[in-house]
Amino acid sequence: MNREKDIKILAIETSCDETAAAVISEVKGEPVILSNVISSSVDLHAQTGGIVPEVASRAQMEFILPVITKALRESRQAVSGDDQKLRNSELGTCDYQQAYESLADISHIAVTAGPGLIGSLLVGFNAAKTLAYTKDLPLIAVNHIEGHIYSAMGGSELGGETITNSQLRTPSFPLIALTVSGGHTLLVLMKDHGDYEILGGTIDDAVGEAYDKVAQLLGLGYPGGPALSKLASEFRDKSEIRSPINFPRPIMRDGTYNFSFSGLKTAVLIYTKKIVAELNLSNPTEIDLATKQEIAAAFEEAVADVLSFKLGKAIEQFEPKTVVFAGGVSANKYLCERLQSKLAEISPNSELRTPSFNLTGDNAAMIGLTAYHHIKNGQVSDWRSAKVDANLKLI
Numbered sequence: 001m002n003r004e005k006d007i008k009i010l011a012i013e014t015s016c017d018e019t020a021a022a023v024i025s026e027v028k029g030e031p032v033i034l035s036n037v038i039s040s041s042v043d044l045h046a047q048t049g050g051i052v053p054e055v056a057s058r059a060q061m062e063f064i065l066p067v068i069t070k071a072l073r074e075s076r077q078a079v080s081g082d083d084q085k086l087r088n089s090e091l092g093t094c095d096y097q098q099a100y101e102s103l104a105d106i107s108h109i110a111v112t113a114g115p116g117l118i119g120s121l122l123v124g125f126n127a128a129k130t131l132a133y134t135k136d137l138p139l140i141a142v143n144h145i146e147g148h149i150y151s152a153m154g155g156s157e158l159g160g161e162t163i164t165n166s167q168l169r170t171p172s173f174p175l176i177a178l179t180v181s182g183g184h185t186l187l188v189l190m191k192d193h194g195d196y197e198i199l200g201g202t203i204d205d206a207v208g209e210a211y212d213k214v215a216q217l218l219g220l221g222y223p224g225g226p227a228l229s230k231l232a233s234e235f236r237d238k239s240e241i242r243s244p245i246n247f248p249r250p251i252m253r254d255g256t257y258n259f260s261f262s263g264l265k266t267a268v269l270i271y272t273k274k275i276v277a278e279l280n281l282s283n284p285t286e287i288d289l290a291t292k293q294e295i296a297a298a299f300e301e302a303v304a305d306v307l308s309f310k311l312g313k314a315i316e317q318f319e320p321k322t323v324v325f326a327g328g329v330s331a332n333k334y335l336c337e338r339l340q341s342k343l344a345e346i347s348p349n350s351e352l353r354t355p356s357f358n359l360t361g362d363n364a365a366m367i368g369l370t371a372y373h374h375i376k377n378g379q380v381s382d383w384r385s386a387k388v389d390a391n392l393k394l395i
């Protein structure tokens with residue numbers, strides 16, 4: 001195997017409905033993102049109000065080669081490659097030969113090994129294995145949640161912008177990471193790179209899942225997290241006080257680091273049913289905008305209270321130097337602000353890290369950033385031994 005080259009990682013992520021590839025290199029001992037291409041099949045799932053695994057894996061098959069090609073090509077120019085519209089029609093226009101040639105610079109292949117939908121994972125995993133086999137390159141199998149944590153720990157040269165302050169990249173340990181997405185809610189303590197202790201996680205719905213289900217109830221489409229949070233911020237823009245509705249804060253004071261959001265979702269359902277009956281509506285989507293804004297704000301306040309309370313307890317107990325808030329839901333500005341003020345109150349010298357907006361959702365740059373630290377720690381395997389696992393655990 002060729003281990004003499006400078007580090008240049010081709011990373012692939014296909015755990016759910018995003019097909020993503022990125023190239024990460026090393027500048028002055030820090031990982032730097034050279035390209036980051038994402039193609040999403042979310043529009044297909046909007047039609048069914050949720051992800052249909054087979055539809056997702058078929059879309060992965062359609063996008064995987066164009067996305068890898070684009071990531072390789074753009075890594076040479078270091079320009080932003082975020083493209084939600086890559087379609088089969090582009091297959092003919094991709095320069096596969098040029099992309100294949102640029103594989104010559106790649107030193108490692110990294111890929112998401114799980115957790116995720118098995119039909120989706122297998123597409124990226126087999127592409128990665130094939131590339132590692134044909135180019136005789138080491139293969140690094142990365143846990144998707146670990147990827148979300150590392151999404152907040154990388155520099156970027158996209159669009160010509162170079163982050164020169166290495167403080168921005170290398171985190172100080174101990175570190176506490178709260179990862180919140182459509183499929184996961186996990187609170188983790190990290191004492192060093194690769195050294196994880198799970199403090200808690202959701203016992204039912206993930207935060208993003210609760211956002212999406214409440215949004216669906218109110219007729220805001222799928223995935224509804226951003227739309228629901230927009231309604232909540234509209235309420236806050238016009239009101240000085242909290243929402244007059246008070247939803248429960250499930251298991252907030254149970255003394256554990258676990259979370260539960262399904263009861264909160266049910267509380268919203270019961271509340272909307274009451275309004276539907278009182279106003280003689282046919283369903284909750286007909287509720288007026290002002291009331292939907294109140295509901296959204298009350299829901300978001302409950303989520304923010306629970307997340308900041310539990311994170312606050314963990315910060316008090318473990319006194320981390322760095323706190324990471326990552327995953328799709330970390331795109332939510334209100335939640336970031338609430339966690340930031342909690343941190344300022346309890347531990348003003350600690351730093352809150354959130355990923356840049358384009359790295360909040362699923363992407364391959366985060367898989368490459370994680371792989372970079374695996375490589376530095378000598379944790380490199382090959383295509384023969386790497387395994388895919390839909391239920392892969394962080395530890």
Ligand code: KG4
Nearest residue numbers: 181182183208223225229328329332361362
């Ligand atoms: O990380 P991600 O792209 O995919 C998973 O691994 O699940 O997260 C997607 C989730 C969806 O549930 C989406 O509604 C939620 O992140 N989300 C948000 C916001 N933006 C995305 N939830 C609340 N507020 C947002 N601004």
Ligand code: ZN
Nearest residue numbers: 148181361362
């Ligand atoms: Zn994810």
